[in-house]
Amino acid sequence: MTTEAAASPGLRARPTLPMGFLQPFMAMMERDFRVLKRDMVPFMVRTAMQPFLFVFVFTYVQPKIGAGAPGFQDVLVPGLIASSVIFQGIQAVAIPLVMEFSQTREIEDRVMAPLPVWGVALQKMTFAFLQSMIVVAVVFPLVYIVPVNTPKLHISILALITVIPLGAFLSAAMGLLIGTAVNPRQITLVFALIVMPLTFLGAVYYPWSQLEAIRWLQVLTLLNPLVYMSEGLRGALTPEYGHMSYWAVYGGLIFCCAACTWGGIRMFSKRVLS
Amino acid sequence: MTIPQAQRGRPGPADLPDERLTIETRRLTKLYPGGTLAVDALDLGVEKGEFFGLLGPNGAGKTTTIGMLTTRVVPTGGEMWIAGINVRAHQQDVKRIIGVVTQFNTLDRRLTAWENLYHHGRYFGLSRAEARKEATRVLELVRLEERGKSLVDALSGGMQQRLLIGRALVHRPEVLFLDEPTTGIDPQGRLALWDILLQLHAQGQTILLTTHYMEEAERLCQRVAIMDNGKILAMGSPDELKRSVGAETIITLRAEPVTPALVAALENVSGVRSVEEGPRGLQVLAGASRGLVPQVAEAALAQDVQLIDIAVSTPTLETVFMRLTGRELRE
Numbered sequence: 001m002t003t004e005a006a007a008s009p010g011l012r013a014r015p016t017l018p019m020g021f022l023q024p025f026m027a028m029m030e031r032d033f034r035v036l037k038r039d040m041v042p043f044m045v046r047t048a049m050q051p052f053l054f055v056f057v058f059t060y061v062q063p064k065i066g067a068g069a070p071g072f073q074d075v076l077v078p079g080l081i082a083s084s085v086i087f088q089g090i091q092a093v094a095i096p097l098v099m100e101f102s103q104t105r106e107i108e109d110r111v112m113a114p115l116p117v118w119g120v121a122l123q124k125m126t127f128a129f130l131q132s133m134i135v136v137a138v139v140f141p142l143v144y145i146v147p148v149n150t151p152k153l154h155i156s157i158l159a160l161i162t163v164i165p166l167g168a169f170l171s172a173a174m175g176l177l178i179g180t181a182v183n184p185r186q187i188t189l190v191f192a193l194i195v196m197p198l199t200f201l202g203a204v205y206y207p208w209s210q211l212e213a214i215r216w217l218q219v220l221t222l223l224n225p226l227v228y229m230s231e232g233l234r235g236a237l238t239p240e241y242g243h244m245s246y247w248a249v250y251g252g253l254i255f256c257c258a259a260c261t262w263g264g265i266r267m268f269s270k271r272v273l274s
Numbered sequence: 275m276t277i278p279q280a281q282r283g284r285p286g287p288a289d290l291p292d293e294r295l296t297i298e299t300r301r302l303t304k305l306y307p308g309g310t311l312a313v314d315a316l317d318l319g320v321e322k323g324e325f326f327g328l329l330g331p332n333g334a335g336k337t338t339t340i341g342m343l344t345t346r347v348v349p350t351g352g353e354m355w356i357a358g359i360n361v362r363a364h365q366q367d368v369k370r371i372i373g374v375v376t377q378f379n380t381l382d383r384r385l386t387a388w389e390n391l392y393h394h395g396r397y398f399g400l401s402r403a404e405a406r407k408e409a410t411r412v413l414e415l416v417r418l419e420e421r422g423k424s425l426v427d428a429l430s431g432g433m434q435q436r437l438l439i440g441r442a443l444v445h446r447p448e449v450l451f452l453d454e455p456t457t458g459i460d461p462q463g464r465l466a467l468w469d470i471l472l473q474l475h476a477q478g479q480t481i482l483l484t485t486h487y488m489e490e491a492e493r494l495c496q497r498v499a500i501m502d503n504g505k506i507l508a509m510g511s512p513d514e515l516k517r518s519v520g521a522e523t524i525i526t527l528r529a530e531p532v533t534p535a536l537v538a539a540l541e542n543v544s545g546v547r548s549v550e551e552g553p554r555g556l557q558v559l560a561g562a563s564r565g566l567v568p569q570v571a572e573a574a575l576a577q578d579v580q581l582i583d584i585a586v587s588t589p590t591l592e593t594v595f596m597r598l599t600g601r602e603l604r605e
């Protein structure tokens with residue numbers, strides 16, 4: 001009786017799962033791509049500016065004026081890729097989501113599409129994942145080309161093609177979690193209190209193993225999901241600087257992905273349903 | 275006082291919907307976690323093609339009712355069906371056949387007017403060509419054909435509201451839910467919107483509208499449920515409801531002091547059916563109004579009270595609400 005009733009006049013009435021799920025899901029992707037295409041230039045600038053300035057000052061300017069540490073360009077390659085990816089999740093997912101929940105209330109319309117609420121959250125994450133992959137494609141060449149002394153990379157393909165997607169996934173999941181857990185009044189506080197410490201203490205500017213000198217910090221930063229991505233990339237690109245064991249890298253990444261996805265989707269459902 | 279309980283959706287077998295109804299709720303209840311009983315065992319039946327109104331003051335439970343019917347609010351009791359589909363059990367099937375205009379503007383601000391419609395159509399399973407065609411059709415329907423390329427923020431409030439309604443129509447829903455669609459819109463914009471809604475109704479669209487403007491309910495709705503504190507107080511066509519007041523004329527009289535003798539004197543005037551104290555003064559309910567006002571005024575003045583004001587009106591839904599609750603619809 002139910003499906004019959006659903007299939008009355010007009011257009012509509014496409015089949016149910018899994019096609020019924022895929023259709024609105026893909027339609028939302030289509031919408032997101034349209035918006036991204038429109039905002040491509042600002043998106044690129046936003047993504048590239050911070051890592052560019054960083055490598056420019058520390059690996060171009062400093063060596064030229066006789067300052068800076070040797071080999072820093074090698075340390076920065078994995079570090080800056082990882083931090084850009086994570087930062088992307090916050091900038092391109094969390095902040096818009098906070099707005100869509102409060103000011104624009106766009107979310108309220110999106111969840112009226114014939115898709116379960118968790119499906120809408122999953123779509124947001126999927127698109128964020130793709131954006132993060134684009135970020136890698138932009139930042140990687142940048143941190144390789146800009147330094148005066150070209151970074152010496154020893155690429156381990158297997159590690160690279162697994163750590164990057166995992167990191168992109170992590171950034172999307174963190175973006176969803178932060179975007180649903182935070183309200184607009186708190187957003188600047190969240191930046192100061194969470195985002196900044198995460199990026200500065202994410203084994204971005206030094207290999208995690210060297211933190212042995214400050215044992216408490218080394219242990220404490222294990223709580224930072226970014227550490228696992230930085231260290232994973234360090235293993236994949238510049239292993240001679242030492243990196244966390246792959247067990248820890250993959251374990252940490254997968255755990256953080258799962259936890260943030262679970263928490264993010266839960267928070268999302270809680271925010272849209274009452 | 276008799277209130278027509280035009281309860282067409284008489285409960286059938288406990289777990290089966292009444293197939294004549296497009297929207298049906300049975301003892302639908304929402305108790306929010308904070309302890310607010312927003313909707314209290316609501317029984318509602320809306321027929322196919324009907325333009326139905328939920329009229330009630332702020333906090334009556336209108337948005338909560340629509341929220342439950344549109345899967346956004348999880349009920350704490352009761353059942354509901356839309357086009358025979360159990361809403362709680364088949365949320366995705368229900369979403370596919372309803373169009374929802376929420377109380378707040380939820381347009382996609384990063385898209386143009388036309389794109390808002392196009393992408394909405396795509397969410398609901400239209401092919402690219404269909405979505406394009408429907409977007410253009412709806413743009414015309416809501417009289418925005420010239421503004422298709424405008425970004426949402428470049429449209430006036432009234433235009434955005436029309437677009438919002440248009441968007442809910444792209445996938446040709448069986449039922450259109452409108453939550454206070456004209457709140458915050460200028461009178462001219464409101465008229466334009468009413469026009470569109472009446473046109474939709476004429477084309478057979480089933481519509482459930484909430485409002486706290488009695489003029490809106492009177493002008494648009496075939497049947498109105500007056501709601502307060504999560505309960506329906508009266509239901510029927512605007513005319514039926516107004517007739518339930520039992521008077522053709524209402525004389526509102528402000529006098530000081532109001533004495534029992536004054537009330538008795540007014541009740542004795544021929545043609546007067548009853549006298550009640552309302553928020554705006556004494557309400558004299560009477561039959562036909564010819565020559566009544568001077569008589570009422572005379573009777574009042576003979577009681578040696580100070581007559582401050584006297585006004586004559588015919589019953590409105592506002593009167594109905596006031597008589598049911600002792601309050602005014604708009605605070």
Ligand SMILES: Nc1ncnc2c1ncn2[C@@H]1O[C@H](COP(=O)(O)OP(=O)(O)OP(=O)(O)O)[C@@H](O)[C@H]1O
Nearest residue numbers: 274306308310312331332333334335336337338339
């Ligand atoms: N998410 C919520 N949590 C707790 N209480 C709520 C929630 N939403 C609404 N309420 C309460 O439920 C009652 C009914 O609210 P509702 O929004 O349904 O009324 P309404 O008739 O739509 O009013 P308005 O005309 O102001 O839109 C109110 O007392 C309101 O405070």
Ligand SMILES: [Mg+2]
Nearest residue numbers: 336337338377
């Ligand atoms: Mg409301």
